[in-house]
Amino acid sequence: MQGLMQEWPLLAYKVIEHAALNHPNREVISRSVEGGIHRTNYLDVRNRALKVAQGLEKDGCKLGDRIATLAWNTWRHLESWYGIMGIGAIYHTLNPRLFPEQIAWIMNDAEDKMLFVDLTFIPIVEAIADKVPSLEKIIVYCEPENLPESKLNLISYEAWISELDGDFKWHDFDENTAAGMCYTSGTTGDPKGVLYSHRSNILHGLAANQVDMLGLSSRDRLLPVVPMFHANAWSTAFSAPMTGATLIFPGAQMDGASIYEMLTKERATVTAAVPTVWLMLLDHLEKDDGKLPDLERVVIGGAACPRSMIEAFQNKYGVKVCHAWGMTEMSPLGAICTFKPEIDAMDKDAQMDISVKQGHAPFTVEMKITDDENNDLPWDGKTFGRLKVRGPAVAKSYFKGRGKEDFDANGFFDTGDVSTMDEHGYMQITDRSKDVIKSGGEWISTIDLENLAVGHPDVMEAAVIGIPHPKWDERPLLVIVPKEGKSPKPEEILSFMEGKIAKWWMPNGVEFVDEIPHTATGKIQKIDLRKQFSDYRFNK
Ligand code: AMP
Numbered sequence: 207m208q209g210l211m212q213e214w215p216l217l218a219y220k221v222i223e224h225a226a227l228n229h230p231n232r233e234v235i236s237r238s239v240e241g242g243i244h245r246t247n248y249l250d251v252r253n254r255a256l257k258v259a260q261g262l263e264k265d266g267c268k269l270g271d272r273i274a275t276l277a278w279n280t281w282r283h284l285e286s287w288y289g290i291m292g293i294g295a296i297y298h299t300l301n302p303r304l305f306p307e308q309i310a311w312i313m314n315d316a317e318d319k320m321l322f323v324d325l326t327f328i329p330i331v332e333a334i335a336d337k338v339p340s341l342e343k344i345i346v347y348c349e350p351e352n353l354p355e356s357k358l359n360l361i362s363y364e365a366w367i368s369e370l371d372g373d374f375k376w377h378d379f380d381e382n383t384a385a386g387m388c389y390t391s392g393t394t395g396d397p398k399g400v401l402y403s404h405r406s407n408i409l410h411g412l413a414a415n416q417v418d419m420l421g422l423s424s425r426d427r428l429l430p431v432v433p434m435f436h437a438n439a440w441s442t443a444f445s446a447p448m449t450g451a452t453l454i455f456p457g458a459q460m461d462g463a464s465i466y467e468m469l470t471k472e473r474a475t476v477t478a479a480v481p482t483v484w485l486m487l488l489d490h491l492e493k494d495d496g497k498l499p500d501l502e503r504v505v506i507g508g509a510a511c512p513r514s515m516i517e518a519f520q521n522k523y524g525v526k527v528c529h530a531w532g533m534t535e536m537s538p539l540g541a542i543c544t545f546k547p548e549i550d551a552m553d554k555d556a557q558m559d560i561s562v563k564q565g566h567a568p569f570t571v572e573m574k575i576t577d578d579e580n581n582d583l584p585w586d587g588k589t590f591g592r593l594k595v596r597g598p599a600v601a602k603s604y605f606k607g608r609g610k611e612d613f614d615a616n617g618f619f620d621t622g623d624v625s626t627m628d629e630h631g632y633m634q635i636t637d638r639s640k641d642v643i644k645s646g647g648e649w650i651s652t653i654d655l656e657n658l659a660v661g662h663p664d665v666m667e668a669a670v671i672g673i674p675h676p677k678w679d680e681r682p683l684l685v686i687v688p689k690e691g692k693s694p695k696p697e698e699i700l701s702f703m704e705g706k707i708a709k710w711w712m713p714n715g716v717e718f719v720d721e722i723p724h725t726a727t728g729k730i731q732k733i734d735l736r737k738q739f740s741d742y743r744f745n746k
Pocket residue numbers: 390391437506507508509510511529530531532533534535538564621622623635637638727
């Protein structure tokens with residue numbers, strides 16, 4: 207027997223329609239790339255998204271076409287996503303931090319038909335446009351008077367949109383239709399395309415909005431520093447309009463001072479970004495004696511959040527940290543570290559031990575750890591294994607069938623992360639499986655060592671890599687970027703770490719550098735770091 211409930215396909219336009227009807231005046235605030243602060247609201251975003259949809263259709267775009275965006279977080283980027291999805295086309299976010307050749311490779315793989323681009327990135331497009339034969343039109347997010355001279359035929363977004371009246375009906379189609387596309391960073395081999403569907407984006411947005419997850423409400427003022435080009439904007443482009451939360455977009459300025467200005471002037475209550483962004487903010491706060499009176503919580507994910515960062519936010523600035531873990535392939539949310547009641551009952555130290563974990567899964571994510579033979583491992587907080595996941599917003603394949611080996615017969619996706627699960631269901635990442643250090647047959651977590659080292663007051667950033675060792679296979683080398691004006695000695699760092707980790711985990715050496723290489727999504731680029739230190743050997 208079938209249930210007698212209505213068919214209501216989970217299509218993205220329902221989200222922006224909901225926001226426009228129920229939260230029409232709620233603001234969407236952006237630092238405009240052209241300069242100044244721009245203010246609009248959900249009603250206007252919906253109305254302009256309809257014009258984008260109408261314009262795309264007029265330009266010959268249709269169901270399944272890939273429409274690329276190379277842009278910062280702004281209102282225009284948001285309305286483009288909804289306009290693109292509204293005709294069943296696919297927003298394809300490009301990461302401007304990749305090399306131009308990589309961007310061209312990705313655009314060709316995706317066969318992008320049109321491109322929406324911010325003024326900042328026009329030099330990239332000029333360098334690659336003739337290498338992407340599928341590209342028919344380039345629309346620049348700007349007023350006509352700000353359109354730059356170019357050898358390319360560039361069109362001003364505002365001029366393009368002003369010719370449309372928005373008298374347009376959203377298209378209906380199957381909820382499993384592709385809605386968005388984002389390539390993985392490709393740290394091993396070519397990048398792989400992840401294809402979100404309308405259904406997965408909506409289920410993921412709902413899951414992210416659970417109180418124990420992002421827990422957004424219409425009273426929240428959300429500043430997503432995480433770019434829309436990184437892992438589907440961590441669901442914020444869906445979960446904020448679903449709840450009617452105010453959106454505050456940082457535009458092109460992501461340095462500590464600019465983020466501080468947006469957080470305080472626009473009174474953000476919740477914000478989200480990778481740890482490197484928060485390092486810059488904390489540094490700025492320290493130098494300028496800043497305060498964060500309105501900010502209630504900060505979501506930190508994309509890379510492990512050090513204990514010292516959690517302590518700084520919570521103890522110095524009174525901001526709750528929600529450590530989070532996810533992947534492009536998971537839409538991306540996999541876990542958030544909010545406290546269950548059994549954690550509330552623990553003492554402060556034990557609670558801090560929980561806070562550094564990546565968290566527990568939302569409904570929609572099934573998680574398990576296994577050994578190399580795919581046998582389930584216990585949730586005892588000690589045993590590490592391969593972390594595998596399954597759910598309605600988890601990829602079942604990559605674009606063009608790549609990476610088949612990452613998906614098993616039962617539909618689980620192997621995340622490539624090594625982790626533990628504890629008896630309360632909290633997951634803790636030990637390492638990427640390719641970064642973990644194997645010393646004398648045992649594993650050393652580079653993440654634990656890095657997190658401990660950045661707790662030293664003179665350390666800005668730390669990375670640990672394995673160096674070949676004649677007796678132990680590999681031993682850890684600690685690479686450090688000191689804080690401005692500081693020059694700590696290796697012995698000081700090591701003695702700071704002593705007693706806080708097992709003796710045999712202690713790094714065999716400490717090296718100081720001006721900069722640690724990062725990937726396009728702000729993670730430490732261990733491949734490059736290992737190359738940089740490929741001839742390095744310990745003398746004992
Ligand atoms: P991406 O798809 O670029 O978001 O990268 C996903 C990968 O980032 C994961 O598989 C993890 O290795 C890493 N990652 C994300 N969040 C965290 C976290 N909170 N702690 C440690 N690693 C993380």
